[in-house]
Amino acid sequence: MSSDGSAPRIDRDRDEEGRARNARPRDGLGRPLPHGAPGVERLPEGVVRSPEETLTEAQRLLDAGMPFHAHEILEDAWKSSAEAHRLLWKGLAQLAVGATHAARGNHTGAVTLLRRGAGNIEAYQEDPPHGIDVAGLLRWAHAQAEELAAGTGGLPTPRLR
Structure with a gap:
């Protein structure tokens, strides 16, 4: 408590608009590192990309073992997409977060996000936009969730696409 009885003020990193933003460096899985530590370059937030650019960059990051960063790319698409595809991008971002949790060893969180993400992309299976392999992603997410829930398997x- 401060001298006036109120809770002490905690200074937080903020962006130009005054929103709280953690400026600490992050590792390849998005975990915060101590200030001044070398980390992975942060991606700018709120970038509007074409679906092609989004999928190419997200896949590059997934292939590099950086699902947290892929999630940030997919989250930008989710937040800037038209209503018709919003749940698709949200679900893809959730799948990347599920992969992040799995890579960090949080199997419970991984299972939850993989199942939630699969539920959000399922409606796009019959007519998948942008060449997205929705059926393959559903198989992947369900298989990984089952294996992680059972305490077995890795996360390919x-x-x-």
């Missing part, structure tokens, strides 16, 4: 890289 998902193929978006």
